Amino acid sequence: MPHHQMKHATLFKLFVITSCAFATASGYAQHIEIQLQGQRFAQHQAASPQQSVLAVPSTLNIKLGQHTQFKQVSSTLYPGEIEFRFLTLGDAQGARVYDLLGWRAGLEADTLDGKSARELRAEAFFFDPQLLLSTAKDIQVMDTPTELQAQYQFQTFIDQASRPATMVIDKQTRTVVSARSANLSYLYSSNTQGEQKSPMLTVKLGENIVAQWNSVKLSPLAANSTTEFVAPTGYQEKSAAGALRVENLGANTYRINGSASGYHMHFVVGERSIAVFDAPIFPNEMAQIKKLIDASAPGKAISHIIFSHTHRDHIGGSAQLVQEETKIWGGKDAKQAIQRQLGDTLNAISTEVTAEQSIDLGGRIIRVIPAPSSHASDMLIAYDAESKTLFQGDFFMMPEVGPAPVGFPVNRELQEKLTSVAIQPERIVSVHGRVGTWQDLEQTVLRFVQQFNAKSSTP
Numbered sequence: 001m002p003h004h005q006m007k008h009a010t011l012f013k014l015f016v017i018t019s020c021a022f023a024t025a026s027g028y029a030q031h032i033e034i035q036l037q038g039q040r041f042a043q044h045q046a047a048s049p050q051q052s053v054l055a056v057p058s059t060l061n062i063k064l065g066q067h068t069q070f071k072q073v074s075s076t077l078y079p080g081e082i083e084f085r086f087l088t089l090g091d092a093q094g095a096r097v098y099d100l101l102g103w104r105a106g107l108e109a110d111t112l113d114g115k116s117a118r119e120l121r122a123e124a125f126f127f128d129p130q131l132l133l134s135t136a137k138d139i140q141v142m143d144t145p146t147e148l149q150a151q152y153q154f155q156t157f158i159d160q161a162s163r164p165a166t167m168v169i170d171k172q173t174r175t176v177v178s179a180r181s182a183n184l185s186y187l188y189s190s191n192t193q194g195e196q197k198s199p200m201l202t203v204k205l206g207e208n209i210v211a212q213w214n215s216v217k218l219s220p221l222a223a224n225s226t227t228e229f230v231a232p233t234g235y236q237e238k239s240a241a242g243a244l245r246v247e248n249l250g251a252n253t254y255r256i257n258g259s260a261s262g263y264h265m266h267f268v269v270g271e272r273s274i275a276v277f278d279a280p281i282f283p284n285e286m287a288q289i290k291k292l293i294d295a296s297a298p299g300k301a302i303s304h305i306i307f308s309h310t311h312r313d314h315i316g317g318s319a320q321l322v323q324e325e326t327k328i329w330g331g332k333d334a335k336q337a338i339q340r341q342l343g344d345t346l347n348a349i350s351t352e353v354t355a356e357q358s359i360d361l362g363g364r365i366i367r368v369i370p371a372p373s374s375h376a377s378d379m380l381i382a383y384d385a386e387s388k389t390l391f392q393g394d395f396f397m398m399p400e401v402g403p404a405p406v407g408f409p410v411n412r413e414l415q416e417k418l419t420s421v422a423i424q425p426e427r428i429v430s431v432h433g434r435v436g437t438w439q440d441l442e443q444t445v446l447r448f449v450q451q452f453n454a455k456s457s458t459p
């Protein structure tokens with residue numbers, strides 16, 4: 001639907017086009033389950049540097065309970081079978097987010113304020129056109145472009161988060177064909193398989209498709225299902241990040257902690273220069289981080305930035321770190337992703353490492369080893385034998401708070417790679433999560449194998 005044509009349309013008289021059939025449906029809307037299956041689209045997260053957009057297999061399950069109670073379980077599956085699975089539970093006053101797999105946020109539950117909670121809940125109503133129409137408040141007719149008037153009627157309304165929104169009604173079928181609120185637009189269609197016609201939904205942010213739900217199922221939720229909305233136990237309030245600071249891991253190996261994004265960055269200082277491992281995006285914090293690096297290594301320059309892989313969250317902050325003599329090292333084909341994301345200047349100082357190489361920082365040798373994985377084909381790992389620290393990205397993560405989680409196939413890939421190059425690190429660090437150990441890695445792999453075996457032995 002040409003929703004952009006609505007921008008210049010003006011509101012005029014009140015005209016109720018909604019079907020009476022939905023007028024009594026608002027009670028129904030409070031006890032409803034919505035199940036979506038399809039894919040989300042992520043920029044700069046693909047398994048191959050050649051590819052800019054990744055289709056992420058996703059599911060979303062939403063339950064709308066009494067009053068404004070809601071529950072949402074989302075699952076997204078990234079390359080390397082890395083699954084994000086989060087539970088959000090709350091109402092119009094606020095919500096909490098729980099990491100059900102315990103590897104990303106661990107036991108720390110995040111809090112959503114009232115506004116974010118209301119907006120998240122409100123989005124659920126956009127997932128089904130009938131639900132949207134039956135619950136939309138203050139519907140008013142607006143100008144419909146002349147060429148579309150025969151078939152469509154444009155309308156404004158107020159959504160469940162009290163935001164102004166618009167929808168396009170097919171005059172003949174009296175159904176919503178598209179809707180928009182904030183920056184998101186929703187396009188309703190259907191998927192025909194044989195005799196079966198099932199609803200489909202495309203979600204766009206501006207002109208970009210962010211999600212394609214190939215299956216949208218609505219079902220009533222039992223009115224007495226109060227246990228649905230009980231918070232899981234064992235979680236704790238997310239701890240404050242604290243001030244932006246440097247942690248000395250020993251032997252001139254450092255870690256940046258306390259960033260607003262929760263990302264970490266690492267660097268090793270030799271007699272001559274500094275090597276940085278991954279450069280995540282730190283909005284508004286990079287100037288201070290540069291000062292912290294400078295204070296840890298006075299007068300020394302960053303000679304190398306090593307990219308564990310070229311996913312956006314691992315390289316997006318590089319431009320602000322690069323100095324005159326800085327070289328960037330990435331894995332096989334990394335330059336394509338560097339060119340695309342970081343541009344000519346940074347690509348010009350980038351090299352692809354396709355066989356093991358060493359960096360001499362002055363009395364300090366760092367091994368840089370290609371380790372293509374199912375998460376990213378351009379993975380590199382780096383090892384500093386002096387501090388026994390392994391630098392890696394997304395191969396293995398420990399949450400900031402919580403036990404070693406059940407692992408993913410990539411954890412085992414890392415373990416096998418390290419064994420093959422005879423590295424047994426004391427600590428394993430990454431942009432995400434706390435400092436892990438070799439034992440933590442073994443534990444996650446063990447738990448992964450146990451879960452896999454348990455699943456395959458169940459008939």
Ligand SMILES: [Zn+2]
Binds near residue numbers: 393394
């Ligand atoms: Zn990644």
